């Protein structure tokens with residue numbers, strides 16, 4: 504992009520326009536996944552919805568590729584591009600809570616940390632993810648699986664409305680009453696339909712939770728997974744528990760001589776009365792002898808940031824994902840065979856429950872189609888050293904190939920890699936054709952294509 508073009512863009516926006524040669528260019532082009540090394544012609548740090556409209560118009564009118572960035576956590580690096588323009592919404596992160604209507608309005612670049620901080624002050628919350636650094640934007644648009652999804656549904660199930668800059672540069676409100684087709688597609692369809700400048704969420708009362716991590720020896724992995732499978736089916740919805748495979752980081756609750764060892768963990772979050780926490784967790788805790796644990800009452804925002812420290816910016820990322828209707832014995836064998844090979848302390852395999860309130864939404868009521876899945880597994884490869892990329896990617900792929908025969912055809916779009924575009928139809932199955940129709944109506948030129956792309 505030449506200087507005159509950058510100049511025209513600068514005239515239209517209030518936020519910073521950062522181009523190659525700008526002092527801040529390298530920081531501005533960086534996304535969470537260090538494997539992504541793209542060089543956009545301009546990164547616009549949007550100051551408000553008008554800036555987002557200007558960037559969308561500019562990209563469309565000049566035939567430039569457009570990337571929309573919220574929290575920047577996309578594993579395939581969808582929040583940046585080579586040679587095009589990035590609408591970076593990260594300066595737009597205000598969250599306004601209305602305790603009277605129990606709703607919160609979050610700007611399109613807010614993170615879950617921004618969101619939780621604002622809502623916790625009012626004793627309210629909604630479903631976010633497992634870490635607090637992730638963007639509200641990308642996470643909600645893909646669905647949103649987290650500690651509260653059994654109790655409250657996916658993040659997108661709690662969405663009341665969205666302000667959307669569409670491909671023609673207009674700003675529209677999508678809700679159950681306005682532009683219902685767009686609202687339907689935004690809830691699970693990813694960033695395919697426009698740039699969301701604000702999200703309004705329904706909130707539920709929540710301050711403290713009872714939860715944390717219980718670690719078990721890897722030798723007990725099959726026993727723990729089997730006990731988990733039985734216990735979660737009977738567990739109250741206000742209890743979220745998921746099995747996880749991790750390498751023990753140097754945390755004070757883990758004996759020093761076990762740091763670096765591989766464990767199977769159960770991660771729990773109970774949002775009912777804290778004094779009942781110990782009792783409701785017991786069927787899970789008793790799965791096998793506990794090797795180390797950190798469980799107790801804590802504010803929800805603390806729970807939501809327990810994993811943050813092992814996931815700093817600058818790691819290499821490669822992930823694979825699969826939904827499963829059930830955790831079959833065969834699937835357990837595959838997990839137990841592959842988990843002991845965990846290659847890095849930042850890498851995790853999590854198997855999230857998708858049930859409770861998530862199942863009370865019909866598969867065609869939102870774009871998120873897998874309401875009959877009971878589990879969403881993610882093989883989240885993350886490691887610091889680029890020289891180890893080939894080995895780590897091979898491990899993630901090998902693990903995924905082992906569980907794939909025991910999984911459903913599609914996976915969760917937010918947990919998928921850049922080489923998963925071939926699975927888009929399977930990820931949306933019965934909803935795919937309707938998503939294509941909505942895409943044709945709102946973005947026929949596929950301006951918003953840096954995502955798990957629904958082609959018009």
Ligand code: FAD
Pocket residue numbers: 535570571572573574575576577578580581582592611612631632633634636637638639640641642643644645646647648649693694697698699700814917918953954955
């Ligand atoms: P970005 O890279 O900014 O955006 C991702 C995609 O969403 C892009 O296509 C982008 O164009 C689009 N997008 C973002 N914001 C907007 C917006 N305002 N308007 C329109 N399009 C937008 N997912 C879960 O469900 N639960 C979890 O617990 C969870 N944990 C995670 C932990 C880590 C460490 C990471 C890296 C990811 C995790 N995810 C989780 C996956 C996460 O939901 C996706 O990576 C998601 O896309 C991130 O959103 P973002 O806004 O941070 O990313």
